[in-house]
Amino acid sequence: MPISKSRNAPFDRGDERGSDRLLQIEAVYDKVPVGLCYVNRQGFLVTVNDRFSRIFSTAENAVGRSVEDVVPDHASLLRAAISTALSDGSVSDAQIEVTGESFMVAAATVTNDLGEFAGISVAYTNITHLKDIAERLQQVELRTSYALESAGQWIWDLNIATMRVWRSPQYRALLGLDPAGHESESVAWDIVHPDDKERAIEAFEDVLSGRKARFEATYRVSRPDGGDIWILSRGKIVEYAPDGSPLRLLATSVDITAQKRVEAELSAMVQERMALEQKLLEANRKLRNQSERDHLTNLPNRRKFNHVLKRAFQRASETGEQLAVLMVDIDHFKAYNDFYGHLAGDKCLIQVGRALNKVAKQNGGSVARFGGEEFATLIPGRALQPSVEIAGAMLDAVVAMKLEHAASPQGAISVSIGMAMFDPQMGLKPQGPEELLNLADGALYQSKHRGRARLTIAGTSDS
Structure with missing residues (x-):
């Protein structure tokens, strides 16, 4: 126109x-x-x-x-x-x-x-097209804002040159501040708890130097009400200068306080369970020890001795080494109890057990209270003659205590011993631990029959 x-x-x-x-x-x-x-x-x-x-x-x-x-x-x-x-x-x-x-x-x-x-x-x-674009962009921003808010997250953008960081409104809401406040930009790491700041900066420097491709750090942030919240931040470098130096770090942060609380509770439960299990192990060990110990002499009891004998016999059978079993009985003990009383009898059992155990341990063996006034001794890896010498040392150790026994012909406490050997080289091969024990018990009977205070070896006439 x-x-x-x-x-x-x-x-x-x-x-x-x-x-x-x-x-x-x-x-x-x-x-x-x-x-x-x-x-x-x-x-x-x-x-x-x-x-x-x-x-x-x-x-x-x-x-x-x-x-x-x-x-x-x-x-x-x-x-x-x-x-x-x-x-x-x-x-x-x-x-x-x-x-x-x-x-x-x-x-x-x-x-x-x-x-x-x-x-x-x-x-x-x-401007219809531009307005449509602006409205769509606003919708995208709104949806993103809702998604971040529902996930307890916020976005932050760090200007590496100035070390100033911009944080989204979700950040302020998470910290209990006014989301519409103007203080959305501040010095980097200013919100990080002092005890966690070094770790967060170290994670940032790993990304800055190229040692790691992504930034990831967990740290605490203080709220105005005095409480702390735990934050997990992840991000990456999104802008570089022409010379390749990093310019901007874009990251998201999520509130993991609830997760940390659960982890702490779980850790406390684990610690409590471990402590409980330790107490249970100790109780079981104590119970097992009590079940395998004679309450009077504190020596292994018959149950423990049978278990140890079974293992020792199996090992001897496999290796061919010698194994000696000694059955020991306090002579005229019933008369001792009747004459001196049961308390004195208990003390006598303790003293005899201690003397026998000392000799056995010095020679790599062990002693158990088998029952009543009987003790059982196990001596592995010794031939017949050394085993006889050990048995003799036991006889002497009891006599050396000089425990008065007015109701005994000897006038003092003494013991009788029966010994049985497992020695394939000598042809002494009982079929099992029970047979070896029975042979020793039979030899003990012979010692008592022959006058007591002596040693009898199963299968021989030696004493």
């Missing part, structure tokens, strides 16, 4: 060059993808371009008509712009909707050759 010429038009020229210039401006005026019009100070349209005419269906033959007639829906906007311009004010941009599309309206003051206000030049730019 040709531009209407008036005496106030800024491009009114009288020469041929001016006419050419005017034609060029008219061509550009009509071809630009923006609706343009010029409204004089009285509110009448002086010029419009083709784009303006297509935007407003009422703009046909618009030149010379009032803004109320051509653009009734926003005529008041243009009148206000004229009033503002008349008072030398700055005309602000505005948005309008036309047939489902959005337009940005920008107005500029136009003066005549004398510098007087003549009207306003108005541009209508279609």
Whole structure:
């Protein structure tokens, strides 16, 4: 549409060059993808371009008509712009909707050759696409915000050059602060608990140096109410300088306080369970020890002796080494009990057991209280003669105690011993531990039958 010429038009020229210039401006005026019009100070349209005419269906033959007639829906906007311009004010941009599309309206003051206000030049730019993009972006940001909030997370962005960090509103909410507060940027690591700061900075330096591809750190953050929350942060370098040096670290943080609480409770439960198991082991060990010990002499009891004998016999059978079993009985012990009393009898049992055990241990053997006044001795790895010498040492050790026994022909406590051997080299091969024990018990009976206070070896006439 040709531009209407008036005496106030800024491009009114009288020469041929001016006419050419005017034609060029008219061509550009009509071809630009923006609706343009010029409204004089009285509110009448002086010029419009083709784009303006297509935007407003009422703009046909618009030149010379009032803004109320051509653009009734926003005529008041243009009148206000004229009033503002008349008072030398700055005309602000505005948005309008036309047939489902959005337009940005920008107005500029136009003066005549004398510098007087003549009207306003108005541009209508279609921003529908940009507005759609902005709305979609806002929806994405809103969804992201909801997702982060429901997950107890926030985003933070660290400017490595300034070591200033921006944190999202979720960060402030998580710390019990106003999410709308303006203090969203602060010094890096300022929120980290002092005891955890070194570890967090070390994780950051690992990423900064390239030792690790991603940043990951767990640390505490203090809340205004005095409590601490545990944070797990993960991120990576997202921007580098032309020389390859890192510029920005983008990361997310999540509240893992509940998880840490569960871990602490679980750890306490594990520790408690371990302590309980230790106590149970100790109790079982004590119980087992009690079940395998004679409560009076504190020597292994018959049950323990049978177990040890079984293992020793199996080992001797496999290796061919010698094994001696000695059955020991205190002579005339019933008479001792009757004469001196049971308390004295208990003391006698303890003293005899101690003497026998001392000799056995010195020679790699062991002694158990077999029952009543009987003791059993196990001597592994010794041939017949050394075993006989050990048995003799036991006889002597008891006599050396010089425990008075008025009811005994000897006048003192003595013991009788029966011994049986497992020695394949001598042809002494009992079929099992029970047979070896029975042979020793039989030899003990012979010692008592022959007058007591002596040793008898099973299968021989030696004593």
